[in-house]
Amino acid sequence: MFQGKTTFIENFITKKPERIISFLSKTPPSLIEKIAQKKLLEGFRYLSKKLPPYKKFLQEQGINPRAIKSIEDFKKLPLTSKKNYVLKYDLKERIIDQRFKDIFSIERSSGYSGVPIYWPRLPEEDEVTRRHFEFGLVYHTELKKYKTLFIVCFAMGTWPSGEKVSRLIREIGRKKRYPLAVINPGPNIEETLEIIQKIGPYYEHIIIAGYPPFLKNLIEEGVSKKIDFSKYKISLVSGGEDNTEEWRDHLASILDVKIDKPGIPKIYSNYGVVDVGLGTALEFPLTLLIRRLARKDKNLCKKLFGREHIPMLFQYNPLLHYLEEVNGEVVVTCYNSTPVIRYQIKDRGGVIPFQKMIQLLKEYGIDILDILESKGFERKKIIRLPFLYIYGRSDGTIIFRGANIYVENFQTALSDSRLINYHTGNFRVEKFTNQKSEPDLRIKIELKPHITPDEQLKETFKQVIIEALKKQNSEFRDAISHINYLPGQIVFQKPQPRKEIKHRYIQRS
DSSP, X not given: OOOOTTHHHHHHHHTSHHHHHHHHHHSOHHHHHHHHHHHHHHHHHHHHHHOHHHHHHHHHTTOXXXXXXXXXXXXXXXXXXXXXXXXXXXXXXXXXXGOGGGOOEEEEOOOTTXXXXXXXXXXXXXXXXXXXXXXXXXXXXXXXXXXXXEEEOSOOSSSHHHHHHHHHHHHHHHTTSSXXXXXXXXXXXXXXXXXXXXXXXXXXXXXXXXXXXXXXXXXXXXHHTTOOGGGSOEEEEEOSSOOOHHHHHHHHHHHTOOTTSSSSSOEEEEEEETTTEEEEEEOOHHHHHHHHHHHHOHHHHHHHHSXXXXXXEEEEOTTTOEEEEETTEEEEXXXXXXXXXXXXXXXXXXXXXXXXXXXXXXXXXXXXXHHHHHTTOOGGGOOOOOEEEEEEETTXXXXXXXXXXXXXXXXXXXXXXXXXXXXXXXEEEEEEEOTTSOEEEEEEEEEOTTOOOOHHHHHHHHHHHHHHHHHHOHHHHHHHTTOSSOOOEEEEEOOOOOOSSSOOOBOOO
């Protein structure tokens, strides 16, 4: 890991989650950004000399590292990617300070973009991630206060989600600062429900971590088995995929989660990318409130994010991951075990500084900090970090008659109360030419095992989905206003074994 001039201070602050909370809630956002930029430039100067692949990359691009003297200069550096950097140079050479002998774990990306890649990790990188996880748990779930059972339902294997989360939570529990126990059934619904019923009564609080579709199926299956969830305080932590506020509302109604109130239980999400490490960004009460206000007001959503449909919204620490927005996509610089500089992670979205977000809301007549305080959240504990908004993968769109339709549009449609109890959350959309030689959409939907499909159910799905697309997406609404047929062919499928970690929602021809 890169050891800069700020490292000693960072290590001191992050050693205890209470210090992190104090620092991130009391330090002026402009000062955090200033420190982050100083570390950014310091790290660039070091790696441009000491990291052979990046040094060679700059030479091939005709870049003189000595000319990079300011943040403005840095932002003119060429972007790196899997294709032009990660896959081009030897894995062993890409490890910082050539410390291959010190590598203690290796993670594997899911291969969502087509080529799985292995990412070596140094011990100190995992320590940084562990501290980030501990901070999130203490902030959201008052970990010292409640005897907690943490159930890890992410997939196990060479990808980091399940194995790494389980290991990091165990390390947090092993320090005996909290009454915390961990169990990791992986994405197994029957086993997880059994754990809740047989082990859950011994604990005051249960946290279940998993992918959004799995969490939905888990809780709904529990309801179908007549499990009385009111006997438990259950928080859900999702990651790996997007979710909608309708998804959150649905699960909150079953688990009696007060979304806009302090305390447990909670439903919140993490954002992480294997390429740069887990725990890149986190939802907070502030991000959740902003997202839910934007859901109610398309004009507000467009003012904040430039589009009329709602992204995932997080806050991130620029001292760990320096994020930029370039051509509508997120670019990250991270000086970890295998450093990446201005790296394209292929997620659509952008960043908004803390003060700019507050100002944009005030211009719209919203004093967001006052609203948050009125709901019972302490102003002195509001995290003052920049915002990251994510619309999903950069290839997560399908173009229909010139209209860009996003995966999130379909996810919101399927979260409708008229549909949500029939399907698992998994679907796939493709464009095809129908019998009239017109472009059309085929939507393949995975039904729950006990659902018997019929033509009436297909028609209901079609009507609700098209209605929702028209409501959310003005481009789609305009596109179908010029045609004399209603697009959308519904195909029902039985639940399939999940072969991939991340579901592919768009099917290309």
